[in-house]
Amino acid sequence: MKIRQFFTLVLFLGLSVPAAGYQEVPPKLEDPAAKEKAEKRKRLQEINRLQDEAQKRELLEKFIEENPQGPHLDEAYNSLLATLLKADAGQAVALTDQLLARPQNSENPWLHKTAYHYRFRAFQKQKDEEAIQALAQHVLETQTAPDLLHEVAGSDKERALVLYEKALAEKKKNPTDDSFPHVGHLYSDYAGALKKAGRKDEALAQMSEGVQFTADQVAKISALPENDPQRRPLDMWRWELIELHRSLARLQADMGLHEKAAETMGKVVERAEKDLAELEALPDQDPLRQRLRFLKETLPSQYSSFAEMLVDAGQAEKGLEALEKADRLLANAVPDSRRTFEQTRARLYEKMGNAEKAMEGYVRAFAFGMDPKVREKIKTLADQVGKPEQEFLAQAREIRENHAQNFKPFELKTVEGETKTFQDFQNKVTLVNFFFPT
Amino acid sequence: MVSINTVAHGAEMIPTWRAEKKFTFPILVGATREFLEQYDYRGSPTNFLINAQGKVLFKHLGYGPGGEKVMEAEIRDMLGLDPFEG
Numbered sequence: 312m313k314i315r316q317f318f319t320l321v322l323f324l325g326l327s328v329p330a331a332g333y334q335e336v337p338p339k340l341e342d343p344a345a346k347e348k349a350e351k352r353k354r355l356q357e358i359n360r361l362q363d364e365a366q367k368r369e370l371l372e373k374f375i376e377e378n379p380q381g382p383h384l385d386e387a388y389n390s391l392l393a394t395l396l397k398a399d400a401g402q403a404v405a406l407t408d409q410l411l412a413r414p415q416n417s418e419n420p421w422l423h424k425t426a427y428h429y430r431f432r433a434f435q436k437q438k439d440e441e442a443i444q445a446l447a448q449h450v451l452e453t454q455t456a457p458d459l460l461h462e463v464a465g466s467d468k469e470r471a472l473v474l475y476e477k478a479l480a481e482k483k484k485n486p487t488d489d490s491f492p493h494v495g496h497l498y499s500d501y502a503g504a505l506k507k508a509g510r511k512d513e514a515l516a517q518m519s520e521g522v523q524f525t526a527d528q529v530a531k532i533s534a535l536p537e538n539d540p541q542r543r544p545l546d547m548w549r550w551e552l553i554e555l556h557r558s559l560a561r562l563q564a565d566m567g568l569h570e571k572a573a574e575t576m577g578k579v580v581e582r583a584e585k586d587l588a589e590l591e592a593l594p595d596q597d598p599l600r601q602r603l604r605f606l607k608e609t610l611p612s613q614y615s616s617f618a619e620m621l622v623d624a625g626q627a628e629k630g631l632e633a634l635e636k637a638d639r640l641l642a643n644a645v646p647d648s649r650r651t652f653e654q655t656r657a658r659l660y661e662k663m664g665n666a667e668k669a670m671e672g673y674v675r676a677f678a679f680g681m682d683p684k685v686r687e688k689i690k691t692l693a694d695q696v697g698k699p700e701q702e703f704l705a706q707a708r709e710i711r712e713n714h715a716q717n718f719k720p721f722e723l724k725t726v727e728g729e730t731k732t733f734q735d736f737q738n739k740v741t742l743v744n745f746f747f748p749t
Numbered sequence: 750m751v752s753i754n755t756v757a758h759g760a761e762m763i764p765t766w767r768a769e770k771k772f773t774f775p776i777l778v779g780a781t782r783e784f785l786e787q788y789d790y791r792g793s794p795t796n797f798l799i800n801a802q803g804k805v806l807f808k809h810l811g812y813g814p815g816g817e818k819v820m821e822a823e824i825r826d827m828l829g830l831d832p833f834e835g
Contacts (some may be wrong), residue, residue: 330786338764362761362765364760368758427818472827496786530821595813604835612754645791645808645810646808647808647809647810647811649811679807680806680807680819680823681807681818681819681822681823681832682753682818683818683819683822683833687821711806711807712806715800715804715805716801716804716805717804718799718804718805718807719787719819721784723753723777723780725775725777725778725781726767726776726777726778727762731751731775736750736751736775737799737801738750738801739800739801739827740798740800740824740828741751741797741798742751742796742797742799742824743750743751743752743753743796743797743799744750744752744753744794744795744797745752745753745755745785745788745790745793745794745795745796746752746753746755746758746793746794747765748756748763749764
C-alpha cells in the first residue's frame with residue numbers, strides 16, 4: 312500500500328463517523344416525494360449491510376423489481392453487480408449486457424458507466440483477455456466520460472496512452488468540474504503514459520501545461536471574496552497544484568534535469584512550510600488544525616525528495632539542510648517512518664561519497680526493520696569501510712534492544728466472547744497485529 | 750500470533766472474513782480508542798513483534814511491497830534462525 316493511500320486511510324479513520332451511522336436530516340413529513348426517497352435509500356442501506364451474499368442479491372433484485380424507476384437505481388445496480396461479481400462473473404456480465412442495451416437517461420446518468428466498470432472487472436476476473444481488449448477498444452471509440460476512460464486506461468496497458476489522451480481531452484471541455492478525476496490528475500497520468508512511451512519532451516510539456524492551468528485556477532479562486540461559495544473547491548485545487556509540482560519535479564529528475572527538479576520541488580516545500588505556519592497559527596479549536604497532523608506526516612518525505620534532488624543537482628549542503636528539517640519533524644515518529652528516512656539519508660550520503668555516514672544510517676534503519684535490501688547495503692559498505700559486516704549488524708542489534716519497550720498487557724474478548732489476556736498468547740516470539748477489516 | 754480488530758463496529762464481518770481466508774489465529778475485539786492510544790496506534794495494519802521477555806523489538810506501521818520479507822527475517826532472527834537463509 313503506498314504511503315499516500317495509507318495516510319488517506321488514516322485520515323479517513325480520523326474523520327470517520329460514529330458507529331451508529333450518520334444522522335440524516337429527517338425529511339419534512341409534508342413532502343411525500345422526499346419522504347419516499349429517504350425511505351428507499353434507507354432500505355437500500357439496510358440491504359447493503361447484510362452479510363449473507365445470496366440474501367443480499369435476492370433482496371436487491373426484488374428491490375429493483377419493485378422500484379424500477381428513480382435515482383436510487385444507480386446505487387442498487389452498483390450493489391447488485393458487486394454481489395454478482397463476487398459469486399459468478401458470468402452473471403455480472405449478463406446483467407451488464409442488459410443495462411448497456413438500455414438507452415441512457417438523465418435520471419440514471421451513471422448506469423452505463425457502472426455497467427462498463429463491472430463488465431471490465433468481470434472479464435478481468437474471468438481472465439478473458441480477448442474480451443478485455445474488445446471492451447477497452449469499444450470504450451475508447453464510443454465513450455466520453457473521463458472517469459470511465461481513466462479507469463480503463465489504468466487497466467489496459469496497450470491503450471493506456473490513447474485512453475488517457477481522450478480522457479484529458481474530454482475533461483478539458485469542462486476543466487473546472489471537480490468530479491473525479493480532477494483535470495490535474497489526468498494531466499499527470501497522461502504525462503506518465505507519454506513518459507513510458509519514451510515521449511519525454513511531450514510528457515514534460517503536458518505536465519507543465521497541467522501545472523500552469525492549475526496554478527491559474529488557484530489564483531482565480533483565491534481572488535474571490537472570503538464568503539463566496541465558489542471558493543469551496545480552493546483546497547482541492549491547491550492540493551492538486553502541490554501534487555502536480557511533485558510529479559513535474561519527479562519527471563524532471565527522471566530526465567536528468569536535476570536543477571529544474573530541485574527548483575520545482577523547492578516550490579512544493581515552500582508552499583508546505585507556508586501551510587504549516589498558517590495552520591499552526593490557528594486557534595486550538597479550529598477544525599482546520601486537523602490537517603496539521605497529516606501535513607507533518609507527509610512533509611518529511613517531501614523534504615527527503617527535495618534533498619535528493621538538491622544532491623543530484625550538485626547542491627549537497629542544501630540537501631543536508633533539507634534532510635535536517637525532515638529529521639526534526641521525525642523526532643517523535645514511529646520507528647518505521649524513521650527507518651525510511653534513515654535509508655534515504657544513507658543513500659544520499661552514498662551519493663556524496665561518504666561511506667561512513669551512509670553506514671550509520673543503514674545501521675539505524677536495520678535496527679528497526681530487517682530489510683534484506685538494507686542488509687545488502689551494509690555488506691557492501693562494510694567492505695568499503697574495511698570492517699567486518701558482523702560489527703555493524705551487532706550495532707543494529709544493540710540499538711534495537713536499547714529502544715525496545717515493554718508491550719503493555721491487555722485484556723480483550725475473542726470474537727467468540729472468551730476473555731483473553733496478552734499472557735495467553737505470549738510465546739518465544741509473539742506477533743500482535745492490529746487490523747482494520749475491509 | 751493474535752489479531753486485534755481496531756474498528757468498533759466492524760466485528761460482525763469477522764467470522765465470515767476469517768472463514769473465507771481460512772485464518773487460524775485468534776481474533777480479539779472490543780478495542781476502544783483509549784485502548785489503541787496506549788499502543789500509540791496510528792493506522793492499520795500495525796504489527797508488533799515481541800520477544801519472550803515481553804519487549805517490542807519491531808513495530809511496523811502500514812504494509813508495502815516486500816514488507817512480508819522484512820517481518821519474515823525478523824521472526825527468523827528472533828527464533829534464533831539465520832534471518833536471510835534461502
